[in-house]
Amino acid sequence: xxxxxxxxxxxxxLDLSRVLAGPWCTQMxxxxxxxxxxxxxxxxxxDTRHWGPPFLKDADGHDTDQATYFTACNRNKRAxxxxxxxxxxxxxxxxxxxxxxxxxxxxxxxxxxxYGLDYESLKVINPRLIYCSVTGFGQDGPYAERAGxxxxxxxxxxxxxxxxxxxxxxxxxxxxxxxxxxxVLTGIYACSAILAAVESRHQTGLGQHIDMALLDVxxxxxxxxxxxxxxxxxxxxxxxxxxxSLAPYQPFETSDGSVLMAxxxxxxxxxxxxxxxxxxxxxxxxxxxxxxxxxxxxxxVALMNTVTRTRTTAQWVTLLEDKAVPCGPIxxxxxxxxxxxxxxxxxxxxxxxxxxxxAQYASDSIAKQTFVSTVASPMRLSATPPVLRRAPPALGQHxxxxxxxxxxxxxxxxxxxxRGVI
Numbered sequence: 001x002x003x004x005x006x007x008x009x010x011x012x013x014l015d016l017s018r019v020l021a022g023p024w025c026t027q028m029x030x031x032x033x034x035x036x037x038x039x040x041x042x043x044x045x046x047d048t049r050h051w052g053p054p055f056l057k058d059a060d061g062h063d064t065d066q067a068t069y070f071t072a073c074n075r076n077k078r079a080x081x082x083x084x085x086x087x088x089x090x091x092x093x094x095x096x097x098x099x100x101x102x103x104x105x106x107x108x109x110x111x112x113x114x115y116g117l118d119y120e121s122l123k124v125i126n127p128r129l130i131y132c133s134v135t136g137f138g139q140d141g142p143y144a145e146r147a148g149x150x151x152x153x154x155x156x157x158x159x160x161x162x163x164x165x166x167x168x169x170x171x172x173x174x175x176x177x178x179x180x181x182x183x184v185l186t187g188i189y190a191c192s193a194i195l196a197a198v199e200s201r202h203q204t205g206l207g208q209h210i211d212m213a214l215l216d217v218x219x220x221x222x223x224x225x226x227x228x229x230x231x232x233x234x235x236x237x238x239x240x241x242x243x244x245s246l247a248p249y250q251p252f253e254t255s256d257g258s259v260l261m262a263x264x265x266x267x268x269x270x271x272x273x274x275x276x277x278x279x280x281x282x283x284x285x286x287x288x289x290x291x292x293x294x295x296x297x298x299x300x301v302a303l304m305n306t307v308t309r310t311r312t313t314a315q316w317v318t319l320l321e322d323k324a325v326p327c328g329p330i331x332x333x334x335x336x337x338x339x340x341x342x343x344x345x346x347x348x349x350x351x352x353x354x355x356x357x358x359a360q361y362a363s364d365s366i367a368k369q370t371f372v373s374t375v376a377s378p379m380r381l382s383a384t385p386p387v388l389r390r391a392p393p394a395l396g397q398h399x400x401x402x403x404x405x406x407x408x409x410x411x412x413x414x415x416x417x418x419r420g421v422i
Contacts, residue, residue, distance in 0.1 A: 006033025007384035011198070014096050015039065015077065016084075016105040016112075018046040020150070020180055021214065022134045023073040024187025026104050029194070030076035031377040031386040037096065037402055038074065038393070042081040042422060045395040046070060056353070059370045071372050071392040073187075075351075079393035080402045081422055088421045090115045095406055097122045097129060101207075102194055106134040109144045119209045129207040130197040132190055138213035148214050150180035157182070157218030158236075162225055165240040174238070186217045247293040248272075248300060251330060252308040259313045261304075262326040266290065271323045276307050349376045351391035396422070 011034040015026040023038075023046070030036040040046050052067030083089045094116065097103055103122065105112060112118045119131040133139060136148015154160050154176050164175030190212045197208050219226065224245065225236040236244065243249040248269070251258040263269045266289060270282040281287055281303070286296040293300055308316065313329050320327040331339065337348060350371045377386035399422050403413050416422045 005384060006387045007381060009033040009035075011035070011101045012099060013037065013102040013104065014093070014100040016093075016103065016107070016117075017134060018106065019048055020073055020183035021186040021190070021212075022104050022106040022132075023048075024184055025132070025134070025190040025194070026077065027073045027075055028187065028191040028377070028379075029102070031379065031388075033384070033387050034102070036077040037100075037398075038077045038079045039082050039084070039093065040079060040395060042083055042396070042420065045081070046074070048073075049395065056372060057370075071374055074392040075374050076387070076390050077393055078390070078398035078402060079396060080399040081396035082399075083421050084115055084117065086419075086421050088416065088419070090117065092403070092406065092421075093117055094122070094125065096402075098125050099406075100126070100129060101198070102130045102132065104132045104134070104190070104194075108147065109133075109135055109139055123207065123209075127206055128201060130194055130201065130210065131207065132194055132210040132212060134186060134190060134212045134214075136214050138216060139211045143215070150183040150214065151176055153182045153214040153218040157215060158222060158225075159218055162222075162236045162238055164238045166238050169240065172238070182214050182218045182221070185221055186212055186214050189217055189220075242297065245294065246290060247297045248304060250301070252301075253305050254308050254311060254313045254316060256312045258330055259308060259316045260328050260330055261320075264290075264326070268325050269293070272320065272325045275319055275323055275325070278303075278307065345376075347376045347378075349374055349388060351388070353391050353394075 008029060011029070013026055013029050013034045013036040015022065015036050015038040017023055017026065018040070026034075026036050026038070038046075044050075048067060048069040050065075050067055051069040053063075054068045055063040056066045056068055056071070058064050082092060084093055097117070105117075110118070113121070119129075119133070122129055122131065135144070136153065137143040137146055154163075155174070159182070160174035160176055163177060165172045167173065190210065193210045193212065197210060201207060228234060228244070229236060241250045246262075246264055249262050249264070251260050261272070263272060266282070269287070269290075270279075273279050273281040281300075285292070287293050287300055311319070317327055317329065329335070336342060342348075350373050353370045353372045372391050374392070376388075379386055400410075400413055403416075403422070404410075408416075413422070
């Protein structure tokens, strides 16, 4: 992941966002080589620096005051602290915006206008600026002024209504997803929109405003469930780990646990039947097509569970892996990181962490090293792969460096620090 050149090394990003959606977007841009400058509140920083437990460990294995949450979406960035409520802080952001290609913010609608940091104000000084706003509900509409968090949007968009076991089943009821998926997906959509705006700028020479809303994304990622409702009027229901349109496509019991099988076509089902020793199932009038298998799901699942219980999970995986039948274990997160394929793809990366106390990076010469682990970028570009330059930064780690690039000398920086601007 360190192979140059990087795809976006020519772009500078001013990151005024916090928590997850905006930072996820800017981390993607940073991984692709953009110079991302993250602006945080002096003394406090991004909310997620404090969202723990769990917390990072120091070199002696003790908890620090840095939550691990922050590290998930702030790799490869330079971090500065700046009080934008002060006129001098606003002036510095304006100066940075004038030199930036992209600005990402997730303040409430109109929240930056009072500081002269809204798009309409900044495009005057930098017409090429691509300005991406991330909010819960968008820049217009009756809910525009409302605050929005991922869990709220999972509830309002209908995602929770189709996640979890059906009413009447053990544990039945609406359920949130195990990660803030709407935030993450909003970050991904925002990154795509920004890159589209960069491409448009090649043609027009002008930037533009991007309006990203968590609710819009939450509705969009209803995907096939939304398509089914909009075209039939049938309201999707929770059905646990089964699929409304595919069968067999769910966990099955084994002699030592369970195995996930996901068969999306008749050929896969036929190959499973042959391997299991029940080729006749593929010809059974109840199971000969996917639609029929969905209609007779309960009968089919009962038959399959009788068979799958005769082998261990590992034995089923071994039996089916060379027969193009999608099949695998249901891992814990710990088990997932032990999967040979995960390790072969290099999906765990470790970086030395900047120590505020020692004011230095851990190095091979230090007996006790402090590292942070993150998940590698899944974007694999053959010519311009993601770069790995910086660990998630300490609060204000690059303040002096970035301000020096703006032309401020050490005395000016120290004066700003004395006035609480940085």
